[in-house]
Amino acid sequence: MKYTSSTTAVPEANKVPRHVAIIMDGNGRWATKRFLPRVAGHVKGVETVRTVVEACVTRGVEYVTLFAFSSENWRRPEEEVSLLMRLFVTALEREVAKMHANNIRLKVVGDLTRFNDKLRQMIAQAERKTANNTGLTVTVCANYGGRWDIMQAIGKMVAAHPGATDFSEEQLAPHLAMAYAPEPDLFIRTGGEERISNFLLWQLAYTELYFTDTFWPDFSDEQFDKAIASYQHRERRFGRTGDQLAEKTN
Ligand code: IPE
Numbered sequence: 193m194k195y196t197s198s199t200t201a202v203p204e205a206n207k208v209p210r211h212v213a214i215i216m217d218g219n220g221r222w223a224t225k226r227f228l229p230r231v232a233g234h235v236k237g238v239e240t241v242r243t244v245v246e247a248c249v250t251r252g253v254e255y256v257t258l259f260a261f262s263s264e265n266w267r268r269p270e271e272e273v274s275l276l277m278r279l280f281v282t283a284l285e286r287e288v289a290k291m292h293a294n295n296i297r298l299k300v301v302g303d304l305t306r307f308n309d310k311l312r313q314m315i316a317q318a319e320r321k322t323a324n325n326t327g328l329t330v331t332v333c334a335n336y337g338g339r340w341d342i343m344q345a346i347g348k349m350v351a352a353h354p355g356a357t358d359f360s361e362e363q364l365a366p367h368l369a370m371a372y373a374p375e376p377d378l379f380i381r382t383g384g385e386e387r388i389s390n391f392l393l394w395q396l397a398y399t400e401l402y403f404t405d406t407f408w409p410d411f412s413d414e415q416f417d418k419a420i421a422s423y424q425h426r427e428r429r430f431g432r433t434g435d436q437l438a439e440k441t442n
């Protein structure tokens with residue numbers, strides 16, 4: 193599929209974002225605040241995923257990308273990591289058929305080599321089953337890291353151009369894990385932290401950023417609409433001046 197860079201064309205910001213990328217953060221603190229184990233927050237967080245996916249479908253978002261597990265999250269206690277893996281398996285078991293029935297295409301990106309065979313098979317099966325769906329594309333970033341993505345793309349790019357020493361952005365981009373999607377228009381991070389935490393580093397170059405203190409398990413359609421409304425009031429200039437943009441739309 194053709195690679196489209198949001199830094200070369202000016203999309204209309206007053207529209208619904210085509211691609212929303214979300215760092216779903218704050219599950220642990222949501223649970224701790226309620227004197228519950230952290231995992232209870234992750235369980236509740238899966239419900240929010242369902243809500244947000246439905247909201248994307250009804251609002252006409254084309255791509256939603258969810259950061260579920262970062263390459264750094266292996267540093268967590270073993271118990272929490274294995275619970276997150278089990279939760280991922282159950283979520284796939286429960287949700288894939290429903291997604292398929294709703295014409296949703298599921299993609300899982302990240303370094304999947306560290307996952308066990310069962311999970312990898314389930315992922316491959318879910319992707320295959322939903323590959324030809326034409327509605328919303330849901331991408332789950334699992335064992336994903338922005339630096340990992342850039343490094344693996346460089347490896348593939350170099351292999352594709354033997355002997356070359358000089359490369360362009362256009363040559364790298366098709367090898368990034370999410371080359372099938374346009375760059376995100378809107379980035380949302382819940383849970384109060386204002387950082388990227390090694391999410392889509394390359395692709396977020398010109399994405400509008402939105403941060404909310406709401407913990408992911410409490411994030412709702414209303415809050416999602418608030419983030420979209422905030423996006424719709426931004427002026428995306430991509431290095432140009434405001435006057436240049438006014439000329440273009442007049
Ligand atoms: C995000 O919530 C989910 C994952 C990283 C898997 P956290 O688990 O990071 O929750 P907090 O940030 O500790 O509250």
Ligand code: IPE
Pocket residue numbers: 215216217218259260261262265385387389
């Ligand atoms: C980012 O959240 C990763 C995911 C939501 C999966 P973290 O909670 O791991 O990020 P830091 O550690 O606060 O930067």
Ligand code: MG
Pocket residue numbers: 217218219383
């Ligand atoms: Mg966190």
